[in-house]
Amino acid sequence: MTTTDITTIDHTKLETFVGQAVTDMGAAISGLLLHIGDRLGLYKAMAGAGPITSFALAQRTGTAERYVREWLANQAAGGYITYHADDGTYELPAEQAMVVADEDSPVFLGGAFETIASAYADHDLVVDAFRTGSGIDWHEHDQRLSSGVVRFFRPGYAAHLVGEWLPALDGVVEKLRAGASVADVGCGHGASTVIMANAFDRSTFAGFDSHEPSIEAAREAAAQAGVQQRAKYAVAAAKDLPGEGYDLVCMFDALHDMGDPVGAARRVLKALAPDGTLLVVEPNAGDALEDNLNPVGRTYYGLSTVICTPGSLAQDVGLGLGAQAGERRLTSVLHEAGFTHVRRATETPFTIILEARP
Template identity: 35%
Template sequence: MATADDVAERLLGSFLGFVDVLAIHLGDRLGWYRSLADDGPATATELAGRTGTHPRYAREWLEQQAVSGLLEVSGDDGAPERVFSIDDAHAEVLTDATSLAYLAPIARMFGAVGPTFPLLLDAYRTGGGVSWEQLGADARESQADANRPWYDAQLADALAGVPDVHDRLATPGARVLDVGCGGGWSTIALARAYPEARLDGVDIDEASVGMATANAAGAGLADRVTSRHADAATLAEGAYDVAFAFECVHDMPHPVEVLAAARRALKPGGVMVVMDEAVADAFAPDGDELERIMYGFSLFICLPDSMSSPDSVGTGTVMRASTLEGYGRDAGFESVSVLPIEDFGFWRFYLLR
């Protein structure tokens, strides 16, 4: 049995981690990490000057980061100002948007919760919700930035190992649908991997669609990649060879209806791929760290977003494989199977026929 001291010690560690998350969010959004990584070591005055921030706040943050072991510091009490620096490993995790170890966006996601907390409390009392739109740019950009390295570096190789999907994508003139495309990085990665395909992204969040459109243009793919603000119910029937839904089914208030619309949008013989969280097959109180962080996302972001729509099924982030399989069957797919794609971040891939 745990003692009160054991519980207090555990919670103290949690509180310290929470402080680190918020401090990482500050350093990410204010450009402090990036300046230290790109421009080199700095005093608080120098860092504030580089980033257009206040030196007193910069000093407090720098000292906290050094005490927490995220930054290195040189100088002593006799020096006018201490000099702070970031090593390569910390810089990769906190600033390298191409690295699979890039985690700063996750702090940004939890930072987005702060302004909405009164709304969350009300939702928990009434059964309402907090929408993706209300969570704002921090959440929207966080998800796009956190997922992008995996799409850029791993998605093409992962799909190349699935002939049923790869062969359809590689067919000249293939039409591809990306449901819930978000910032569009999944659509862009598919377009780069399959240069003879044409891709359409749809999303119900208008700001995400704007971001996806700009990202496709910036990637030089606007001639083959389009994104539009629309409900899946508006999809043209029999238009696509392959459909995808990347990390979004668990957010949908009406997933069966969306999957059914995607099924109708497929040509005869077309297939759909769903990528969602690789949580355990069943709830257990001794869940691992993946379960714990997914419940965190669910409590504060995904479940409230889903519940913000009327008559939501309220799936939540911790969507078990059996739940997705049931949604797929109810949507009219003949079979739902787990694809043999492993070591792909937090995610599991399903094939719906």
């Protein structure tokens, strides 16, 4: 930078941005430490334990005290835990425990940080994709991506799917109670399928995903939940969806990841019963970029850059919708596929639920 350039700088703005960058720097490294705490069970050991020393926490978790002590200092500096200077103990408040320790909490985010950690591990793949324009298929990613994603989305599905999202669809709950045929397309580890199978014991559920290890994990999840007789899984791409006459087809946070979402939706339309319903769950994004310039949009654009968009570009067509496609673009995709009725059935601050009918 030349002297002339320096004189044009607004130093107040510079200092403000440096402060922002330093805050992000602390968040970036602390995200790794959050993932470490999640992976080692440090948060779970602190939850409900009250004030605890670094020695006691290390003993409870089978970890080395010196590492735990440094980790605790980072967590205290970030406000994730409370440090009691009078006796040198640390405490995980109940509110923070809901976010980092309780996997059944609707606001649990441990899976999100596991997903982000997997993206850091994939750094070289992403750099190469930027240079070549190639995609990155799901199986190429660090293995924590699959496990992180299911832990990221499951709390929201558990909190809202049966009680809010399905009842927002016209006549669907009545069909499920009577006994319906359901397909879960892009089911991943099967969290959504298992939740529905647990709630509606007269219905049958078929989960499909192109990632074989995810299907194997889904089968294990169904067996553990005791619903394996009515929740079956198979490896299949969305546009090759097996079966016909489904009363309900679901796509949970999957449509924007598909290389050919129009083709996939067109196949779903053919597989639905005449009075069937397609449920599409997607990130609740605005239609314009400026609508998403906020912390949630920033997070989803980041995940979309390293996971969702590369995943779509690795497939046939490679439309690359991205995780922030927005309701207008998603509706356009569904109309192009042949659906005549598309509406926003309900939403949460982070999720939009669309109902599509023939």
